[in-house]
Amino acid sequence: MNFLLIDDDEVFASVLRRALSRRGYCAHWAANGEAALAALKETAPSHIVLDLNLGGESGLRLLPHLREQAPQAVILVLTGYASIATAVDAIKLGAAQYLAKPAGVDDILAAFEQREPNPAQHAPEHTMSxxxxxxxxxxxxxxxxxxxxxxxxxxxxxxxxxxxxxxxxxxxxx
Structure with a gap:
């Protein structure tokens, strides 16, 4: 798997890149939409992790461009501001999965592996009030x-x- 991480949080992206590298995956990072579109041409990722909030710009606006330029890539939208409305919009725009932060590398890899809904999967123990x-x-x-x-x-x-x-x-x- 070849990953493209699109996130404006450099520390989070760096930690995630290191964790993916330790598991034998190749991971590239882009801090904004413009850098992500440029990186698509160079890396041809099979998996994309897209942050919903890219320094004030919406990752949802970038999603159709990612689908167009990398139709083979599986896209996961990762956000700290999870809501049903944005999850529905992300899926309609072509994301395969939607995951709320905080999420570790194991959560992200599991989300990529899960293509169909799993009714047996337990809800998180701690939900936000x-x-x-x-x-x-x-x-x-x-x-x-x-x-x-x-x-x-x-x-x-x-x-x-x-x-x-x-x-x-x-x-x-x-």
């Missing part, structure tokens, strides 16, 4: 608006003061 999920969503939208609280409040359809109170609280552990 609604409070934690809300906090992470607010942080993501805040980052998309470059830290502008007013723009974030408008995007979330909430009052600015309410958002400020939510941002002042510590995030839930789970």
């Amino acid at each position: 609604v409070r934690r999920l809300t906090w992470e969503h607010i942080q993501r939208v805040l980052a998309e608006h470059d830290g502008n609280v007013s723009a974030t409040a408008r995007a979330l359809d909430m009052h600015r003061r309410t958002l400020q109170r939510m941002l002042a609280k510590k995030p839930a552990n789970r």
